[in-house]
Amino acid sequence: xxxxxxxxxxxxxxxxxxxxxxxxxxxxxxxxxxxxxxxxxxxxxxxxxxxxxxxxxxxxxxxxxxxxxxxxxxxxxxxxxxxxxxxxxxxxxxxxxxxxxxxxxxxxxxxxxxxxxxxxxxxxxxxxxxxxxxxxxxxxxxxxxxxxxxxxxxxxxxxxxxxxxxxxxxxxxxxxxxxxxxxxxxxxxxxxxxxxxxxxxxxxxxxxxxxxxxxxxxxxxxxxxxxxxxxxxxxxxxxxxxxxxxxxxxxxxxxxxxxxxxxxxxxxxxxxxxxxxxxxxxxxxxxxxxxxxxxxxxxxxxxxxxxxxxxxxxxxxxxxxxxxxxxxxxx
Numbered sequence: 416x417x418x419x420x421x422x423x424x425x426x427x428x429x430x431x432x433x434x435x436x437x438x439x440x441x442x443x444x445x446x447x448x449x450x451x452x453x454x455x456x457x458x459x460x461x462x463x464x465x466x467x468x469x470x471x472x473x474x475x476x477x478x479x480x481x482x483x484x485x486x487x488x489x490x491x492x493x494x495x496x497x498x499x500x501x502x503x504x505x506x507x508x509x510x511x512x513x514x515x516x517x518x519x520x521x522x523x524x525x526x527x528x529x530x531x532x533x534x535x536x537x538x539x540x541x542x543x544x545x546x547x548x549x550x551x552x553x554x555x556x557x558x559x560x561x562x563x564x565x566x567x568x569x570x571x572x573x574x575x576x577x578x579x580x581x582x583x584x585x586x587x588x589x590x591x592x593x594x595x596x597x598x599x600x601x602x603x604x605x606x607x608x609x610x611x612x613x614x615x616x617x618x619x620x621x622x623x624x625x626x627x628x629x630x631x632x633x634x635x636x637x638x639x640x641x642x643x644x645x646x647x648x649x650x651x652x653x654x655x656x657x658x659x660x661x662x663x664x665x666x667x668x669x670x671x672x673x674x675x676x677x678x679x680x681x682x683x684x685x686x687x688x689x690x691x692x693x694x695x696x697x698x699x700x701x702x703x704x705x706x707x708x709x710x711x712x713x714x715x716x717x718x719x720x721x722x723x724x725x726x727x728x729x730x731x732x733x734x735x736x737x738x739x740x741x742x743x744x745x746x
Contacts, residue, residue: 423681424564431677432568432575433458433633433648437655438662438669439582440626444503445659446586447619448599448612448738449511452521454627455652456528457502461631463536465495466642470544488545492571492632499628500621502528507620511613514742525652533644540643547571547637571633578626582666595619599736602743612743627652654706664735676706 437454444451469491502524510517547569555566565576585592594615598605602612631648639647654676662669679702687693 421560421563425567426681426684427674427677428564428575429568429572429638429677430680431674432572433630433638434651434655434658434673434676435575435670436578436626436633437630437652438658438673439578439666440499440623440630441655441659442623442662442664442666442669443582443595443626444620444623445664445739446599446736447595447616448602448736448741448743449507449616449620450517450521450740451503451506451620451623451627452518452656453502453506453524453528453652454655455650456525456532457499457624457627458631458634458648458652459532459646460502460528461495461498461628462635462646462648463532463539463631463642464498465491465628465632466544466635467491467536467539468494469636470539470542473545488547488636491545491636492629495632496625496628499624499626499631501624503620503624503627504617506624507617511616511620511742514744517740517742529649532646536642537644541641544641545636546640569637571629571637574629575633579666579670586666596736599738602738606745613745616743627655630655650703654703657707660735675709676702679705 437458441451441454469487472487472490506517506520506524509515510520549567549569550573552566556562558566586596594605594610598610598612598615598619602616605612605615630651634646634648634651635642655673658669658672658676662672683702
């Protein structure tokens with residue numbers, strides 16, 4: 416298979432789009448001091464829900480009204496976002512409002528959501544469903560090189576593009592973003608200033624869950640269309656969690672890691688076609704250990720005495736929110 420730089424980069428932004436949404440959603444949650452370990456199960460459940468809703472509404476007829484493909488896909492993404500918000504709301508209720516262990520609740524939810532997704536979605540496995548079509552942007556898609564790389568994708572890829580500057584602006588240039596970061600650092604001080612930390616944490620968790628839900632629908636309705644067991648997005652939630660940590664809770668660094676993982680996935684597809692004698696499962700699994708190995712190298716390089724390496728490692732340096740994973744109880 417012939418590889419061009421433009422097709423390689425275009426493939427990276429497509430494959431990375433769901434991971435960008437999921438990682439930014441988790442960044443929002445953790446910035447408020449909450450750990451959501453239910454990502455992997457939530458993405459699976461949202462992928463199933465989005466595919467099911469979009470498929471059902473595509474064939475729905477109410478009198479003279481027939482749901483269009485655009486309407487069914489919109490409803491599918493909306494259902495997936497609501498699914499992600501619902502799971503996050505359950506985590507926030509138990510882990511934040513009731514003050515139970517966020518880690519334990521997150522682990523329980525990820526396995527519960529995964530089993531629910533495969534159980535409820537089993538009758539619809541391997542069925543043909545709607546797929547989000549590409550939407551080239553007039554004028555911009557005709558720009559040499561950049562047009563193919565950035566402006567010839569589906570709507571969810573453009574949403575992932577827009578989410579990056581929006582999240583950065585929210586965190587560092589808006590009052591509400593400052594409140595979220597302050598709650599993650601010092602909820603007691605926020606309470607003294609008249610801010611309810613529990614309400615902020617719950618809202619941030621639910622909003623982050625909506626982005627995670629969109630990531631699930633992005634898989635089943637765009638990047639890897641369809642539903643089945645196993646699903647192509649399984650394991651992505653754990654990668655998103657790792658990216659948030661090694662990206663130092665900075666949205667730009669987190670997104671850089673997401674695109675690097677997209678590169679590994681695209682290269683795996685190309686190598687799978689080029690080396691047919693090697694079992695394809697190796698190339699499908701390879702991006703996960705390679706990503707983990709890269710993140711470990713970055714972590715180890717932070718403590719190096721080499722000045723040149725240390726200077727580059729400052730790009731990945733950062734501290735977690737001080738209150739992350741801890742339970743705040745109002746006195």
